[in-house]
Amino acid sequence: MELDKIEEKDLKMGKANQDVFSEIMQELAATDRNIIAVTSDSRGSGKLVPFGKNYPKQIVEVGIAEQNLVGVAAGLASAGKKTFAVSPACFLTARSFEQIKNDVCYSDNPVTLVGISAGVSYGALGTTHHSLHDYAALRAVNNIIIVAPADNFETEQAVRLAAESKIPVYMRYGKKAMPFLSQENKTFEFGKGRIVREGEDIAIIATAETVYPAWLAAKKLEDEHSIKATVVSMHTIKPLDTDLLDQLAANGRPIVTVEEHMVNGGLGEACASYLMQKGMHNKFKIIGIPDEYTVTGSQIEIFNHYGISEEGLKNTALNLLNQ
Amino acid sequence: MTDKELKLKSVFLRKNLLKYIYKAKAGHTGGSLSCVDILNVLYNRVLNVDPKNSKNPNRDIYIQSKGHCVEALFVTLADRGFFPESDLETLCQYQSHYIGHPTKKVNGVEQNTGALGHGLPICVGEAIAAKLDDKKHRVFTLLGDGELPEGSNWEAFLSASHYKLDNLYAILDNNKQQITGYNKDVMNTDCIREKLEAFGWSVKDVDGHNLEELEKALNSGPFEEGKPNFIIAHTIKGKGISYMEGVTKWHHGVPSPEQYELAVSELTEAGSLI
Numbered sequence: 001m002e003l004d005k006i007e008e009k010d011l012k013m014g015k016a017n018q019d020v021f022s023e024i025m026q027e028l029a030a031t032d033r034n035i036i037a038v039t040s041d042s043r044g045s046g047k048l049v050p051f052g053k054n055y056p057k058q059i060v061e062v063g064i065a066e067q068n069l070v071g072v073a074a075g076l077a078s079a080g081k082k083t084f085a086v087s088p089a090c091f092l093t094a095r096s097f098e099q100i101k102n103d104v105c106y107s108d109n110p111v112t113l114v115g116i117s118a119g120v121s122y123g124a125l126g127t128t129h130h131s132l133h134d135y136a137a138l139r140a141v142n143n144i145i146i147v148a149p150a151d152n153f154e155t156e157q158a159v160r161l162a163a164e165s166k167i168p169v170y171m172r173y174g175k176k177a178m179p180f181l182s183q184e185n186k187t188f189e190f191g192k193g194r195i196v197r198e199g200e201d202i203a204i205i206a207t208a209e210t211v212y213p214a215w216l217a218a219k220k221l222e223d224e225h226s227i228k229a230t231v232v233s234m235h236t237i238k239p240l241d242t243d244l245l246d247q248l249a250a251n252g253r254p255i256v257t258v259e260e261h262m263v264n265g266g267l268g269e270a271c272a273s274y275l276m277q278k279g280m281h282n283k284f285k286i287i288g289i290p291d292e293y294t295v296t297g298s299q300i301e302i303f304n305h306y307g308i309s310e311e312g313l314k315n316t317a318l319n320l321l322n323q
Numbered sequence: 324m325t326d327k328e329l330k331l332k333s334v335f336l337r338k339n340l341l342k343y344i345y346k347a348k349a350g351h352t353g354g355s356l357s358c359v360d361i362l363n364v365l366y367n368r369v370l371n372v373d374p375k376n377s378k379n380p381n382r383d384i385y386i387q388s389k390g391h392c393v394e395a396l397f398v399t400l401a402d403r404g405f406f407p408e409s410d411l412e413t414l415c416q417y418q419s420h421y422i423g424h425p426t427k428k429v430n431g432v433e434q435n436t437g438a439l440g441h442g443l444p445i446c447v448g449e450a451i452a453a454k455l456d457d458k459k460h461r462v463f464t465l466l467g468d469g470e471l472p473e474g475s476n477w478e479a480f481l482s483a484s485h486y487k488l489d490n491l492y493a494i495l496d497n498n499k500q501q502i503t504g505y506n507k508d509v510m511n512t513d514c515i516r517e518k519l520e521a522f523g524w525s526v527k528d529v530d531g532h533n534l535e536e537l538e539k540a541l542n543s544g545p546f547e548e549g550k551p552n553f554i555i556a557h558t559i560k561g562k563g564i565s566y567m568e569g570v571t572k573w574h575h576g577v578p579s580p581e582q583y584e585l586a587v588s589e590l591t592e593a594g595s596l597i
Binding site: 060 | 380427434435436438443444446449450452453475481482485
């Protein structure tokens with residue numbers, strides 16, 4: 001497998017993934033009038049104000065009505081439009097869950113559902129605005145790809161692929177600027193995780209905005225403890241890259257998963273389920289938001305509280321190695 | 324097809340939907356009987372659809388929001404040539420595509436429906452797409468009055484008028500009953516004309532069992548330029564079978580052998596009087 005690992009010297013700060021989404025949407029719309037964004041009073045938070053100004057016939061506003069958002073998007077997709085339904089992930093995947101299940105997935109209308117400000121991006125706005133259920137909910141629905149890009153490169157590639165996908169896609173990302181965890185000119189495929197750092201002692205499988213703290217933790221493990229960790233950006237939660245899981249588990253190293261999602265039903269449990277059924281007995285730890293009332297605070301404070309951080313993940317790795 | 328043949332078709336479709344519900348020992352009998360005249364008129368006098376080219380991009384779109392009354396849709400599609408009627412022998416059987424709600428695996432079915440309050444938002448999307456592409460086809464949906472309390476319908480009512488979708492036709496099968504009893508007792512949806520007009524729709528009332536009235540209304544749109552069209556079809560649940568008309572238990576009741584024979588004889592007699 002071709003590695004896509006990034007060296008520290010290459011690490012540079014990018015934009016927020018939502019800004020990349022906005023740019024690529026405009027680029028695609030310039031040459032394809034079938035590109036349509038559907039919003040629920042969410043064009044501002046979805047960074048689609050310039051898109052709406054430049055392509056007023058390619059944005060459909062439904063107001064704050066998420067069920068209708070997804071139903072209308074399904075109708076547009078059925079009529080041949082390359083439709084992106086853009087709304088905060090918390091509302092998009094809960095309020096309109098039945099529309100996603102029936103009108104998009106079951107009816108095979110290839111809408112791209114874009115969950116903005118995902119996970120705990122809204123921080124202190126609280127649980128109403130957090131999406132810690134979306135991987136679990138949509139993993140239980142047939143006929144949808146679940147993608148959580150880690151950086152600008154993955155976001156750009158995911159948007160381009162989603163526009164042409166014949167299968168519905170759910171894509172989610174947060175609000176803050178992300179460092180590039182990709183080398184230039186690398187390939188990107190749905191369902192194929194990317195190794196961003198390589199080491200044989202332990203594997204950290206992360207997704208979306210947790211890949212960066214996982215990468216930092218891996219570096220610290222090496223610098224402070226001479227422990228070499230592989231870090232994976234498992235950008236596609238479904239379908240899961242089981243070939244890569246086989247490869248990671250093969251040498252018996254401990255595995256840590258990390259996600260901005262409740263520990264129930266997300267990336268970690270998906271990996272655990274696969275590996276257990278394969279008969280693998282690697283030490284295994286799922287890091288995410290536990291099944292409790294989520295602590296209040298900013299995104300970074302919540303991350304730190306639950307150990308989704310350089311220090312927290314380093315300690316998790318050490319504890320697992322010492323068990 | 325003459326007007327007389329169209330009326331006879333309604334009798335034939337009623338007989339057929341009862342036949343397959345009776346065979347399958349399952350189905351939504353009362354609602355299928357209340358909406359089958361609407362479907363007969365739609366597929367034989369209104370919709371520009373071609374069974375041999377069912378994905379023609381210029382076709383009219385019909386999406387049945389009250390998906391549970393699929394038996395009325397299936398017998399109408401079969402009669403119109405979308406698939407052999409013999410396929411319905413498998414209705415609700417293991418591995419059949421002919422299940423208890425519409426599925427796109429059946430030729431002529433536009434969307435998978437069955438959960439209520441879903442048809443209209445999808446139709447809004449279809450109608451917006453037609454406007455964006457300057458296409459002239461029309462988009463139709465059939466709503467049950469029992470599904471009106473679903474909030475998604477009201478979200479879609481708002482957006483249809485906001486986008487001036489005069490290419491959109493929502494037909495209400497206003498049979499006044501649902502599984503628990505009368506709508507007015509379960510959740511009152513009275514004054515539907517006033518409600519829809521307040522939401523910016525143009526509304527017509529028709530006798531939902533009068534084929535001429537239905538055809539006239541459905542082919543006379545847009546009722547007002549720039550407004551979506553709403554047709555309140557006043558119907559009777561269980562229409563055409565004396566012991567089913569207006570009796571709530573026939574919502575998804577299946578006739579016994581004796582009841583089935585009586586229903587067939589009543590329909591045969593009704594046909595002979597046309």
